[in-house]
Amino acid sequence: MSLLNDLTGAPPETTRHALLLRLAAIGAVLTGTTCGFAYAGGWLSPGALTPARVIDRFEQVNGAHPGFRRNHAKGLCVEGSFTASGAGASFSKASLFAAGRVTPVAGRVALAGGQPYAADTEATVRSLALRFTLPDSEEWRTGMNNIPVFTVRTPEAFYEQLLAAKPDPATGKPDPTRLTAFFAAHPESAKAAALIKARTVTVGFADSTYWSLNAFRLIAADGRDTPARFTLVPERTPSPETAGQSVRQDKNFLFDELAAELREGALRWHLVATLGRPGDPTADATQPWPADRETADLGTLALAGSTPEAAGNCRDVNFDPLVLPLGIAPSDDPLLSARSAAYSQSFTRRAGED
Ligand code: HEM
Structure with missing residues (x-):
């Protein structure tokens, strides 16, 4: 047989077997890779919510x-700096909480x-995103x-809400029928919307309180694990917005005022951790925690200046909430991984555009 194979140029039986096995293995790897891409791209589950679909909806x-x-x-x-009070060191081993750091x-x-x-308005939600640069290449983003609870509990509800709240071109306001249907399907969002509406809106960025909304976990050096939500509380006494503030000529009045105030001197906030107890909802950002929860003043954030967005500065940072140092860990909140994935998709698209 093998002599015949040699004479005809055909591979011997064992070699053919090995060849077939090798081809089968290559085929399996290729199929696996294709299925992996198809799964990641959502092609196997056209109804599933993918980061691309979330960002498509923002664009829509x-x-x-x-x-x-x-x-x-x-x-x-x-830009500025954070000075730790030391109060966080017993709850978290993150180096930024060491006293005086x-x-x-x-x-x-x-x-x-x-x-x-868009022109600035008081009612628009304000945000403050931060990137702490720690030793050993660690970061906290x-x-x-400036709202006390988030509007939705799940990424799917966020996706639905985006469309339900889309302004009708005729009126400039969301279609009330669609909005009512959304709240009927999501009573937790209706409750959260009422809490958000009841908050005091202040005159500017400088006297606003900012909430992390999602829960995290503080991990101590001895392994103790404490649920926490973060708040940035301004040192400046908050003043409620003044009537007619937004009918000013300056369509960027919120940003312009902040930039002017920062030229006068630093603005300060206290980074406060609210410590959860067993049973407090960590996977539902629409629900506040009971008002009597222990808090820890972790230190002072001092913002000392501002710069318009440009290449290489905050414009090119993805404030991904899952970039965490040792000592701060994610909770079971489903919004966290959804945010991380959506921010990355948004970043990838904008980074590839002019
Ligand atoms: C599933 C829910 C959410 C989705 C899909 C979502 C989506 C996004 C996207 C696409 C961006 C732009 C990211 C970039 O291009 O860099 C963004 C920015 C931002 N989001 Fe969310 N978000 C969600 C929930 C939240 C929550 C719960 C908070 C809580 C505080 C939050 C706070 C912020 C802030 C502060 C920014 C601005 C960051 C910056 O200045 O670069 N988001 N969000």
């Missing part, structure tokens, strides 16, 4: 604004929404909003 609602963030599109870079911070204030040239 807000139109195309190449190069800008798909949400919180209008922003200004800020000064950590450089680069951040971004912004207004929620996907319209980079966080983004906080």
Whole structure:
């Protein structure tokens, strides 16, 4: 047989077997890789919510604004430092909480929404995103909003809400029927919307309180694990917005005032951790925690200046809430991984545009 194979040029039986096995293995790897890409791209589950579909929806609602963030599109870079009080060191081994430690911070204030040239209004949600640069290449990136609870509990509800709240071109306001249907399907969002509406809106970025909304976990050096939500509380006494503030000529009055105030001197906030107890909802950002929860004042954030967005500064940072140092860990909140994936998709698209 083998002599015949040699004479005809055909491979011997064992070689043919090995060849077939090798081809089968290559085929399996190729099929696996294709299935992996198909799964990641959502082709195997056309109904599933993927990061691309979330960002497509932002684009559908807000139109195309190449190069800008798909949400919180209008922003200004800020810089400063964080000085730790030491009160966080017993709950978290993160180096930035060691008493007296000064950590450089680069951040971004912004207004929620996907319209980079929209006029400032008091009612628009304000945000403060921060990037703490720690030793050993560690970082903490966080983004906080000036609302006490978030509007939705799940990424799917966020996706639905984006469309339900889309302004009707005829009226400039969301279609009330669609909005009512959304709240009927999501009673937790209706409750959260009432809490958000009841908050005191202050005159500017400088006297606003910002909430992390999502829960995290503080991990101590001895392994103790404490649920926590973060808040940035301004040192400045908050003044409620003044009537008619937004009918001013300056369509960027919130940003312009902040930039002017920062030229006068540093603005300070206290980074406060609210410590959860067993049973407090960590996977539902629409629900506040009971008001009597223990808090720890972790230290002072001092913002010392601002710079317009440009290449290489906060414009090119993805404030991914899952970039965490040792000592701060994610909770079971489903919004965290959804945010991380959506921010990355938004970043990838805008980074590839002019
Ligand atoms: C599933 C829910 C959410 C989705 C899909 C979503 C989506 C987005 C996207 C696409 C961006 C722009 C990111 C970039 O291009 O860099 C963004 C920015 C931002 N989001 Fe969310 N978001 C969600 C929930 C939240 C929550 C719960 C908070 C809580 C505070 C939050 C706070 C912020 C802040 C502060 C920014 C601005 C960051 C910056 O200035 O760069 N978001 N969001």
